[in-house]
Amino acid sequence: MIEIIRTEQQHVSALKSMLFRVWHQTYAPFLGEQRVDHLTEMWHQPAKLAQETADGACATFVALDGGEVIGHVLAADEGEGHIHLMRLYLDVAYHGQGVGDRLLDAALSAFPNGKCVTLEVYEANLRAVSFYKRRGFVFREKLRDEFASDELYEFRMWRAL
Template sequence: MSKTTIRATQVEDAAELKTALLNIWHNTYDSFLGVERVTKLAAGWHTLDKLRAEAQADDICSLVAVCDGSIVGHALMYEAQPRTIHLARLYLDHSFHGKGIGKRLLSNAIDAFPHAHNAYLEVYEPNQRAVRFYQGQGFEVVARTRDAYTEDVLYEYKMEKKLVDNDK
């Protein structure tokens, strides 16, 4: 397999990133959200204007993983509160799972905020592969809440990771 590079998202990546995210979302969420809902949610969450704005924002870390000239993964992180960063997105084409690319995306996103003490994310409960991945990266489940964006009963976990030892 070719080498995969991690780099900052560029404005010019928006259209390809939108397509990549839609494909990854379908592979990840169709089984418990349904095809129609995934298409609708992705269209709302990943507009070209939003992806372009995120790529240009100084206070957001937006990264892409690129292999053979194609975007195969994406991470988005920002400081939600002083010294607390939120991983809003970490997606990887399923054919690239288990190759360390997700770990690199996550690590690079965290490294973009060297002053941060804590990181958190939300992940759907049925997405057990992702839950196990985040646990393997040191995140712990701290809450289980009902998803506010779905009409049926669907839960998500809030997971947190302490980045520095505040007791030292």
């Protein structure tokens, strides 16, 4: 049975490994292996992941299957009811089973006074774009990826809470 629980310090190492694996599953086809390696190393440092678990402005949850981290969500309160969905990742073996929905619901329910939520998603990540649209998110703008030297775009999406 898959359980969704708050991320704790003890999950950090397994979370880093899961993020590395899922980033390669998701982004390597259009970013390339080398860029994915660089970005995951930059953004998923154990110290950063550990700090997020202790940050009171963040809601961070993991999905566990038999104790193994198979998914993760991170959202942050940016003030005045604005919530930013910073991460939502799930091992591809668990797609289509409702785990992504449960992770998103856990993160958003952590902010009972939230008014809206925003996120950024790569235009080429069609499965994620479709998921967010099904969950009521709409496009706000199309942005050029600041970390890419080529023409790579992401959508900023928004939803009222």
